[in-house]
Amino acid sequence: MSRGHAALAGIASVAAALGLAELVAGLIPQAPSLIIAVGDFVIDSVPGWLEQWAIATLGTADKPVLIGGILVISVLLGAALGVLARRWLVLAAGGIALFALLGVVAALADDRNPVVLSVLVGALGAAAGVAVLYTLVVALPSRAVPPEPTADGDAGPTPALSPVDRRRFLAVTGGATVLGVLAGVGGYLLSGRERLNDLRAAIRLPAPVRQAGPVPPGATLDIPGLTPLFIPNEEFYRxxxxxxxxxxxxxxxxxxxxxxxxxxxxxxxxxxxxxxxxxxxxxxxxVSNEVGGDLVGNAxxxxxxxxxxxxxxxxxxxxxxxxxxxxxxxxxxxxxxxxxxxxxxxxxxxxxxxxxxxxxxxxxxxxxxxxxxxxxxxxxxxxxxxxxxxxxxxxxxxGWAKEGPVKTQARIDVPRPGSTIPAARRPIAGVAWAPTRGIEGVEVRIDDGPWQQAELAESYDVDVWRQWFLPWDATPGRHVIMARATDGEGEVQTDERTPVAPDGASGYPVIEVVVDG
Known part of the structure; x- marks a missing residue:
């Protein structure tokens, strides 16, 4: 068996191991997902500065990137174990078992995960992985042609596959991999999300004793590209x-x-x-929202x-x-x-x-x-x-501050940063927020010009952000636009640029746009 075929066998084995483990976790209540357990263990173990960097750099993509990284490492490990199995099947099988054991240890690091179920998930996953590896490396090549002798007259370490056997090997390997992936996806779907949606749909909310009341018409501005007053649930940051x-x-x-x-x-x-x-x-x-960022929302x-x-x-x-x-x-x-x-x-x-x-x-x-x-x-x-x-x-x-009051902030939504726009009269617009204090004013500066007072949408609650806009006669060329907000206590948004850690980013939002002549 070539190194390439052996690597594929190892990848299929890991897919089977992870897939069955995820399926069992989805089928049995309280059984942990070993992939999630490893991810949680990584999050709890990395230094604070690295965690801050990941959030600041990746934003809402931090979790998919972490899970993707775990899966990529698993695939690479599987390929290495497959190559190892060409000569030392027992060692490769032990590697799969160790791989599962690490997942169990990560799961048991969280005392909310039952010991028996954690071990069960790991054991079944390891058994599936070893079974697939044995089938692909030992059982399936039984019809292979004899290998060429080595220089000392001994047979090679593994049989060579005939063209027919090669096709059969690839079909079985692909099938095992696909089944592993489908099992993993099935485990996710069986984890209760669909039933939860049914339970949510059956809930009837009681009438509040104090309603928020209607939103005044003047609280919203009709400007294309401007963030709406309320962010829909499916678009709300997470x-x-x-x-x-x-x-x-x-x-x-x-x-x-x-x-x-x-x-x-x-x-x-x-x-x-x-x-x-x-x-x-x-x-x-x-708190991880950068100046001008979108990790903020109103509901x-x-x-x-x-x-x-x-x-x-x-x-x-x-x-x-x-x-x-x-x-x-x-x-x-x-x-x-x-x-x-x-x-x-x-x-x-x-x-x-x-x-x-x-x-x-x-x-x-x-x-x-x-x-x-x-x-x-x-x-x-x-x-x-x-x-x-x-x-x-x-x-x-x-490494984050003990107290975390939201800082007074403005954001520019229109025009979009880095965009090219035609020369014409057009709005510069955005939102500003200072919950519990409210927004009293927003100013805009274009290039090296003076600060100009923007027009504000009607305020109806100090806890709600305010939309704002400034009419602008855009002239040809490259322009730098910045904004700053003043809250209800008279505090002006600071121009001091600070990172998100330890208590939230500060500074003016600044964008550049090009106006066509």
């Missing part, structure tokens, strides 16, 4: 630590309120939905205010921090006083008029105006824990 979106059954979900409280309690989803709810239009932002949220939940629990002295804990172990903390002071701080159950999408935290998540998500926006909420200020959420030991 940044979190979950490699696979948790599938949480609302029929079995519970949320604890615990920690430094006198009366800890637990709510089921049905009980949570029976509590008085409010609606609020709130703009939220990710209409509905949920249970945090304040009555905390009053029911009875805060103890020293309970200065509220920690949100996700079903996947993620934590984020912010000052308890913020939850008490802001009426709109809530356990959200709906987004833009429908139950939370799975990607955005179904069945419940925290929404807190004015704070970056890394300290406040816990998705797939499992517990609200009251602690002192010494307890750190997930991102704090990784």
């Amino acid at each position: 940044i979190d630590t979950a490699l696979r979106v948790p599938v949480v059954n609302p029929d079995t979900w519970q949320m604890e309120v615990r920690g430094m409280v006198d009366n800890p309690f637990t709510l089921t989803y049905a009980e949570l939905m029976e509590l008085p709810q409010i609606e609020a239009d709130i703009t939220i932002a990710c 209409r949220w509905q949920g249970v205010p945090l304040r009555p939940l905390l009053e029911r629990a009875g805060l103890q002295e020293g309970a200065t921090q509220l920690i949100g804990r996700s079903v996947d172990g993620f934590t984020a903390g912010f000052p308890t006083v913020t939850a008490l002071d802001l009426e709109e701080a809530m356990v959200a159950v709906a987004m833009n008029g429908e139950p939370l999408p799975a990607e955005h935290g179904f069945p419940a998540r925290l929404i807190v105006p004015g704070l970056y998500g890394y300290v406040s926006a816990t998705k797939w909420l499992a517990a609200i824990e009251l602690t002192d200020w010494d307890v750190d959420g997930y991102w704090i030991p990784r």
Whole structure:
């Protein structure tokens, strides 16, 4: 067998191993995905600076890139094991077993994964991989022609394949690989997403006791290319630590309120939905959003205010921090006083008029105006824990600031950066935000000219971003355009350029455009 054919055999073996493991994980509730487990282990193990770099560089593509990297390494490892199997089949089989063991170890690093199921997934995956490798390297070539003798008269290490056997080998190898891929995809589809969609569709949201009210007509500007006031759920940015979106059954979900409280309690989803709810239009932002970036969005949220939940629990002295804990172990903390002071701080159950999408935290998540998500926006909420200020959420030991107020920011949407536009009167337009403070003004500067006041859409809530525009008589040539916002407290967006770490990027958004003569 040639090295190329052996490499293909190894790749098919790894595909079978991973595919069956993913299928088992999809079929058995609570059984872990070893691919996701390895990815989570990598995320938890890498230095904070590397994690920050990945988020800043890759943005929302960070998770697909990580999973893709794991799969590429798996394929390369499979090819190497296939070549090794030409002479040392037992060692190659041991390599597949070790490969599976590493996945099991990664799964067991998360104490939420059952030991028995983790071992079962790894063992079945390893067995499938070894079986395919043996079939392709030993059993299938049994009809091969004898190999040419070596210089010392001994037979070569593996039989050579005849043309007929070669075709059969490629067919079986391809079939095993395809079946492995299909099994992996099937495992993903069987992981509960489809059933979750059915459960979400059956939910009837209660009428909020306080509605957000209609949006004034003047709050939206009709300018092509300008970001809409509300971002549709399917287009809303998603940044979190979950490699696979948790599938949480609302029929079995519970949320604890615990920690430094006198009366800890637990709510089921049905009980949570029976509590008085409010609606609020709130703009939220990710701390990883670069100046001028799109990791920010506005939505209409509905949920249970945090304040009555905390009053029911009875805060103890020293309970200065509220920690949100996700079903996947993620934590984020912010000052308890913020939850008490802001009426709109809530356990959200709906987004833009429908139950939370799975990607955005179904069945419940925290929404807190004015704070970056890394300290406040816990998705797939499992517990609200009251602690002192010494307890750190997930991102704090990784180099991010303990507190994360959203900075006053403006963004230029129109014209697009780097675009070429005709000379004519046209708008420069965008959005600006400073949740809890509101936006009082936006200024625009073109080239070395003076700052000019932009026109603002009507403001109806300080927690909602404002659209703005400036009419511009675009003249031929290359132009540099920048903007800055002023919030409701009179604070002007700073021109000091800082990176996203440790507490959010700052500086003016700057774009270049070319105007045709």
